[in-house]
Amino acid sequence: MTVAQAVVQFLGNQYTVDTINGSTHRERLIPGMFGIFGHGNVAGVGQALKQAQTARPELMPYYQGRNEQAQVHQSVGFSRMHRRRATFAVTASVGPGSSNMLTGAALATINRLPVLLLPSDVFATRAADPVLQQLERPDAYDMSVNDAFRPLSRYFDRVSRPEQLFSALLNGLRVLTDPAETGAVTISLPQDVQAEALDVPEVFLAQREWRIRRPEPDTEDLHRAAEAIRNAKRPLIVAGGGVLYAFAEDALAAFTEATGIPVGNTQAGVGVLPWDHPYSLGAIGSTGTTAANRLAAQADLVIGIGTRYEDFTTASRTAFAHPDVKFVNINVAPIDAYKHGSAIAVVADAGKALVQLTQLLKGHRIDLDGEISAGKETWDGIVDAAHQTRHTPFPAQAEIIGAVNTESGPRDVVVCAAGSLPGDLHKMWRVRDSSGYHVEYGYSCMGYEIAGGIGVKRGAPDRDVFIMVGDGSYLMMHTELVTAVAERIKVIVVLIQNHGYASIGSLSESLGSQRFGTQYRHLDSEQHTFDDGSRLPVDLALNAESLGVTVIRVEPGEDTIDDLRIALRKAKDAPEDGGPVLIHINSDPLLDSPDSESWWDVPVSEISELDSTQDAYQTYTDHKGRQKHYLG
The missing domain is CATH 3.40.50.1220 (TPP-binding domain)
Structure with missing residues (x-):
């Protein structure tokens, strides 16, 4: 068989075994593979997946995606819902297809979540050198763009000869299933090596169990x-x-x-x-x-x-x-x-x-x-007030969170990653189930929300998944909604339109930079500023509809939050195989959520001509005076 065919058959026979309080759990480590094909993997891993689909569809199911980074995010969302016992593999083509996964690799490793990345690489033989999309460095000709994965991965290997496949995969899965070491595992596969024939021992292809180590304390x-x-x-x-x-x-x-x-x-x-x-x-x-x-x-x-x-x-x-x-x-x-x-x-x-x-x-x-x-009583009262206050015509974000929290079921999952939403969810979301909260905040990656939320739904198909996302993150990576449409995956997206980057706008203001560059507005070419122009006529609800998503618009007014709650109930009642539902609602980004009586260190310019920055610097130095230099 070819190297790629061996990869597919090997991965289809790997299992994790985990014992908790005397009860043993066993499941497939890699239940499927995401992929976008191009030169580099279409005739290698792509052919191997097609062959498996024809002969043994259950061996390694293939899933489409619209963006390589988003495919990694789906895998991470799935992995977290399975508590790191399972994840997906992701195959990508040479060059930009593979380097698109770099952000996903960093996210997985920072969050200590397993994902198996199979980026394609340039010819190992250098027979057609340089190929399309090949990086050439005069000081290091053995380097490709895939070497960028090295610092972002917990394990990196390159299979330059077919015989290296055995140790590469075994070492990679050892790291993937190690609670202390897990993260992104990257095995780079040159496009010619993928298609080369290899004698594969039966023992390599047989079912293998990876026992999750749970060490006893000293x-x-x-x-x-x-x-x-x-x-x-x-x-x-x-x-x-x-x-x-x-x-x-x-x-x-x-x-x-x-x-x-x-x-x-x-x-x-x-x-x-x-x-x-x-x-x-x-x-x-x-x-x-x-x-x-x-x-x-x-x-x-x-x-x-x-x-x-x-x-x-x-x-x-x-x-x-x-x-x-x-x-x-x-x-x-x-x-x-x-x-x-x-x-x-x-x-x-x-x-x-x-x-x-x-x-x-x-x-x-x-x-x-x-x-x-x-x-607890004091804080609960603060949150109750924030959830129940009614601002019109545009509600505060805290009111929207309260409505979603109220209408969600005890086992439903909220998903978020970036902007001001994670901080507000952290302190105000009333979690009722140990798997009911999924906020990616190790990397806080804008664009993770929709892709990661689809992965969460794959990992917990019996739960409703509420993806809360601002317009900034939505515009970063919303195209994975097409994946949910194609597979009829029901996720409920609550898209909060505030016409810019609310979180960084607030941070910018607190640091004396007056929300510079954080609003979505037309360019004032005379002053060359985006801060004072008219709002952009962008209709994100219409955008979602154009992708095949069921959209519910909540219009600004006196009853916005009541209308939101009705929309949330309607979304929950939507058929499970009906695909994604998006609820669009406007909010006021200038309405603050309850204060944590805490601080976050973001340096302020020490010298400035702006009065606002000078004032912010004085506040900053006051906080720095309380900062403790813990060792390590």
Whole structure:
């Protein structure tokens, strides 16, 4: 068989096996492959997929996409819904087809989510050199555009000879299924090598199981962690996505209920506890709740579980303000366990560590219940007011979020990635299910929303998926709606039209740059500015309709939010095989959401002729004075 045929048959026989609390789960690691074909893969992987479809359709189902980056995003969305037990492979043609996947590779690796990328490459033999779309470097002739994947991938290999395929795929899937190492795995396939014949051992093509490693904690580390917790007066848990990937929600609930230690969650950690759990403070950090951030400011011990401590989580290292604060970190990845000069690093599966730590701390309990409940009650009142306030004719974003949250079902999923929506969702979305919140905020990639949301729906076909997206992100990458139309995939897109980049506009204003370049307006050629012209006559609802999407327009007026709720119910009632539904609504980008009483470090110009920038710089220096230099 050819190298490409071996790739397809091998991938069709790979399985993950995962044991959680004595229960074993087995599923296909690569249940399908996305691809857009061009020179480089049409006669290699493309031929192999067609051959498989003819002989064994179930071996490696092929899925179309409209953009290579979007195909990677679909794979990542699917992977997260499967808690990293499964993902898709993505094949792309030589040159721009492959380099289009670079953004997706970075997103997957930053978020620690597995995806298998198979970019095509130039001729290994150099028989027709240089080929169309080949990069030529006089100082490194063995380099191609695919070498750009090296820093963005957790594993990179190039199959320059057919015999190298075996070690490349086995090593790649080893990384793909490793909880501590996973991310983008890139195996570059030269176009001539893909079509070459190869004798393939039967054992290579046989079914293979990849057991997900969930390491036990070191006993001494765990005892030291328990001792540090016993000695703390005001401990606080920061729970990240690692809790979910370890299926440790129940273990976390048991731990916090036994010890009374409150929990704040990162963006990736939303869902570790239901929003109304008595010890859930909700979001923490720059986009956090006042309940979480006020307790964080006084915490003498921070217990990080499955978090990588992104700057939004630490409010750019101002959230944990206690002068003697220490960190105990539980993480399967050593790089995260040792962050902030951790006093104690427990390198282990979060679920296993929590179960054992709960036993070690049996009988130990702190008493912050009054503060926790008071903080929660205050924040809940703030969110209720934000959701229920009615601005006309254009509602605030908080009102729109409240309507979607109210009309969504307990198991429905909200999807978002960029703009001001992720921050507002983080602190105001009331999550009821551990898989009900999917905001890509490691890379916060504009354009992820629709493609990633379709991937989420593929991974959870029994749930309604609400994709919340602003007009800026919609225009970045909306064409994957055509994929949903073609496959009759029902996702509900809530498109919020605010005529520009609301998030960066607000940030620009706070930094003294007066929303420069963030509004969608006609160019004033005399002043060469986009800030003062008339609004663009762009009809995004009509655009979606032209792609075959069912569109519901919510018009501005006195009853906009009531009309939105009716539209949401109608969308939920739409047939499951009817394809995507898009709800278009206008909002007022100048209406702020509740304040987190927190900060995010974005430098301000030290010298400026603008009064607004000078004022912003003074505010910036005031905040910098509170920034702590945690080690690591």
